[in-house]
Amino acid sequence: MSGENGYLPEPKGFATAAIHAFQDPEQWSSMAVVTPMVASTTFKQYGPAHYKQFEYGRSGNPNRNVLENCLATLDNAKYGLCWASGLGATMGIASLFKAGDHIICGDDVYGGTNRLFNKVCTKLGLEISFVHETKIESAIKENTKLIWIESLTNPTLKVIDIPAIAAIARKHKVLLAVDSTFVTPYFQRPIDFGADLVVHSITKYINGHSDVIMGVVLTNNKDLYDQLKFLQNSMGIVPAPFDCYQVTRSIKTLALRMKQHMKNSLEVAKFLETHPKVEKVLHPGRPSHPQHELYKKLTSGCSGMLTFYLKNASLEHSQRFLSSLKVFTLAESLGGYESLAELPSVMTHASVPEDQRKVLNITDNMIRLSVGLEDAEDLISDLQQALEKV
Template sequence: MADQNEYLPQPQGFATTAIHAFQDPEQWDSMAVVTPMVASTTFKHYDPENFKKYEYSRCGNPNRDVLENCLATLDNGKYGVCWSSGLGAATAVLNMFTVGDHIICGDDIYGSTNMLFRQVCSQFGLELTFAEANNIESAIKTNTKLIWVESLTNPTMKVFDIKSIAEIAHKNKILLAVDSTFVTPYFQRPLNFGADLVIHSISKYINGHTDVIMGVTITNNEGIYKKLKFLQTVMGIVPAPFDCYQVTRSIKTLALRMKQHMKNSLEVGQFLEKHPKVEKVLHPGLPSHPQHELFKKQSSGCSGMLSFYLKGGLAESKKFFDSLETFTLAGSLGGYESLVELPSLMSHDCIPEDQRRVLKITDNLVRMSVGLEDTEDLIKDLKKALEKV
């Protein structure tokens, strides 16, 4: 395992905050230690113009409030707004802008986010430019309003320099949004480096149990928060109370889970680097990653995410997947179970082929979400499968 001292210090009190923030039992009449699940869609008024706190569950719900406030605190933010999915969060952010506004997006992002930006932005009348990290400043126009990047990109594991991009954005009076799904607030807090917005697909590591679809936006900017809160109410992209209840439960073990994901993924990555059937490993926590030093400057550690290139092509990839037993061939990531997928035919098949070629999303690029199983079993499974390639 990498020397933790090489990274930023771990956030102090993270696990305590995740367990207790905004969850004081004395706020409930029952004094329940676990936040009660409130399924009611509507709430009684004192009279037509007055109600106690909640009016209608789309506008506000006790379970959602607890989760939003706790998640904001974990990311060192003031305001959190939860959505029914990670893409719902992205959709809401896009709706902050208007016809004629220009958005710059990092070149390597989740396939469905790419499709949302390419195919839906144009219907909104928004202009869009995809740009590499080194070309973001040159892509700025007079009507640029937003820069959107992933802090660790999906699936080629590029690292964007959040602080440098934030300085460029603010110099030009542009907002910076950072999708930090792959790293989580336990390992990275983009607001600390100048980001205006942090986005997470809660469906992944934050929930961590592969049983909830949800997203969140977090900010310290009151104006942005008010816009997003308004959009949450009028667009209705809201998560269910039970899902919020589930995630509030899940984040209590986030620190423990992320430590183990990091340990497991580093051991798996080190094994893959030495294997003769593997062409290249992309893991920001390994010294072989070209941006390893940058990653350490803005992170406290790494998650279970890595990608690697098999020697060969589609036929070899299929042989590899067919031979796995402990790893599951499936989309998504960040759960306790280890998953693998082929981005070119799965998560990123919606990206135009010419763009996939530029990004090197080839038929031998395997994306891996290393879970919480015993590492010895994971490596044994990989070794057996690679022998069949």
Template sequence: MSNTIMKGFGTKAIHAGLEPDPSTGAVMTPIYQTSTYAQEAPGVHKGFEYSRTHNPTRKALENNLAALEGGKHGLVFASGLAAIDTLLKTLHPGDEVISTNDLYGGTYRLFVKVYEKLGLKFHFVPMQDLSSIEKKINEKTRLIWVETPTNPMLNVIDIESVATLAKSKGGILLAVDNTFSSPYLQQPLKLGADVVMHSATKYIGGHSDLVMGALITSNDNLAEQLYFLQNAAGAIPGPMDCFLALRGIKTLHVRMQRHCENAEKIARFLRSHPKVEKVFWPGFPDHPGHDIAKKQMRAFGGMISFTIKGDRVEDAYKAISSLKIFTLAESLGGVESLAGHPATMTHASIPKAERLKSGLSDSLIRLSIGLEDAEDLIADLKHVLQ
């Protein structure tokens, strides 16, 4: 189906970049479980030589993701961290990166524990304040790394303003981790970003049954470098995982609607509960980033963080260990609701002093709101809070 007649997100999710299989007419993209491809003569083939370089199932997924983000080029990887790693390999020793100070612990670990040893320098700043970015920009700055909403404090960063700043300073690359939003809620390329990253493990896959990462860009020069590194380093997903991601994407729009509806009900319940100290969710009008979120997001997402009054870590442990419907587990974005303790789980690799600077206390609880009945999720939370 021609992409030119597809306007709505749901239509693109189901059809963009996809065609019935030419050999059989199969509507669903086949799982091309092959490592290599027959050639008519040396170097004469049908666009596929070896599955590290290209695979038809993977290519269909990459085309679909590019369409959903409004980009020209899509690339998928074995994990979200593999995607970030590939982007960082476009940099050189001595280059500097300015990053959100509140970000996924695995990203922080890759930056500090791996790439600082290889000669990159990282600055972690509160990007809600644009001046904090500008103060760190110098002639060595090559990349600005944004998460929004941030993980786990749900801070909101103005992508368009950061993009304007990056371009005014000589064309510094702007990358946005769009995992918490998914392409349904937010499309950073349309706001001026150069590249978008997803942990497709999360909302894109949507069913907690795959691990995958993605990069999407409209920058031809950057895409050429990324395609080279994807093939040269080889951190690619298998065709089965690509098939599962394609299947998940077909319901992305309806899943995100329910995630957001449920999250709003639960955020409001938590805020009204006498034992809850603070709820972090950008849908509240008094959230510092609410107006920016309204401007750049379709809705406010399915992620919530909160603290219990008294701010005692033992209360947080007891609460999340007593949940019955919420599952105590890492990750997010699946159909099932998950509860996590960032300080000991997803963000344990960040030193405590650094966590506290961004407001991440040892008592913070993070919720990924799933697709269950909201009333049952509220009853589960009510039980443990009492």
């Protein structure tokens, strides 16, 4: 776009940047308003090792380049790198370190992150500690290189005080990575609070259409960017051009979608809080959440994520409830336009060790909802009829 390196001239709002940043039609010979799709795996060179911008599809692609730069703009970052999945992005960051290095990970994180750190990274010689956010500083050792947290934890929806953790990381000269998948850059930009690396599973809200698997790492640190760019190319954990094209399309409606996700989830949470068969509701946007004030301080809104506990319910009761849903779909994942419901204890967090699940209160009566974009009254009616069958 007009402005240095494709940035919009100030002022630029979030939605404007999502639609226009790095997508000036004049950069294409066709003047196409929609970024053209480039599927080529290789690119003609003027001479040996003398190429215009791209040489090989794994190393770089026009669609990936546009998406990475646009996503960096939305998160107030200088650099962005897209990976084939959110876990691919996580593995890229873990690969910055060598055997014997220590990583501190929040105790309440996505089950796939727990599994990757616990079952894969340890085999590569990395030392991993899963630590409650209040005990992170006491867990730092001489070989600690990275603190990994989620801005809003999965699935218990704890609000993490990013500025406080960032201050600890700076004090001990340790890198801080924040997975902000549940919150999105529309509501929060962790780099503004001192994070060195921000990670999103693009699969979720950023794409929002449940048809692309992808991840992104964002940073303001040129040295980290160069190292990760090398790893991205060397490891080959890259997304396809068409997927990048799809996500570039999707983020144009991200602002609109997040507003509706927030509106719907707040209405659903309010309903569940009053239902006699519901023991407890966890939604950071509701005053009942124990960290509601902190969340308001750190974010401008909330997504469609909420967790609740069925009262006096067994695994069988939870299964009956989930199987009775008609508008909500019983499925893993989150952040799409459709509403999803799942049972973390046997689905997304089944890989978390049982003793750890017990500490985190990931029980068989815990239900996680990803509230979508349907009419709120239909979602509430669906939950009502399913609860009646428990």
